[in-house]
Amino acid sequence: MVGQVRHNAEEWFKELRGKLVSTLEGHESVQFKEKKWNHAGKGGGLMSIIKGDLIEKGGVNISTVSGKFSDKMKERIPGAKEDPSYWATGISVVLHPNNPNIPSMHFNTRYLSTTQTWFGGGIDITPCLEFEKEAQNFHNNLKSMCDKHDNDYYPKFKKWCDEYFFIKHRNEPRGVGGIFFDYLNEGDSLSEFQFVKDVGLFFHDYVDNILKKNKDKTWDDNDKKKQFIKRGRYVEFNLLYDRGTKFGLETGGNVDAILMSMPPQASWK
16 A cells, blocks of 8 residues: 555656646746756656746756665654655745745645655745735635645644744744645545645646736836845745755755755845
């Protein structure tokens, strides 16, 4: 059963990657540049970066890797104390738009196997200008998607997202939140996998819709300054607190792929 879930998850992340790349290229006049990489243990991934007129910098990465956790890491990972061997597959996406009316967008989903198995992932958006009405629509639709699977998912995963994507040293959230989940293993892998797929499809559709809706909105130099400052906050969080960044660097992942979340330009006051 574990082997089948592994295969299904890996294949789904490849399929979703194709959907996202195709949709984003449909909005742009340029294509993604691809680069394969090998993991320090076994496996590797495909890094895809786009730098266009609408998406100033965006990355869609997939990977499937395996190896053994270090003594330091295995203390923090469920099931790794008994056996440090692991297998992981996932997709990670970060989009930094040129137009400040479009939020930076982050999404990832993953499946990890030690002596235990689980899904994890999430979606969050980081606007830099007034976004209250759009943010409410985003959360309403996210709740509807979650409620199709479990009425407890949205409040639980929204709270987790709000707490996780919080910049402690500045006492402020990174953006307007979304959902964040980890260690999702409640005994029904097929149901959990379907939820993970729907999270990915939700993100795909949200990206497509918000780009269509806001790409032609006007902005000025002051809006761009606000965007650069907000991007600075994004950098601070990812380098100081993000677990995915730490996991990738500590397990021998590809540095360029791990740090593709960094914006092309940022500012600090």
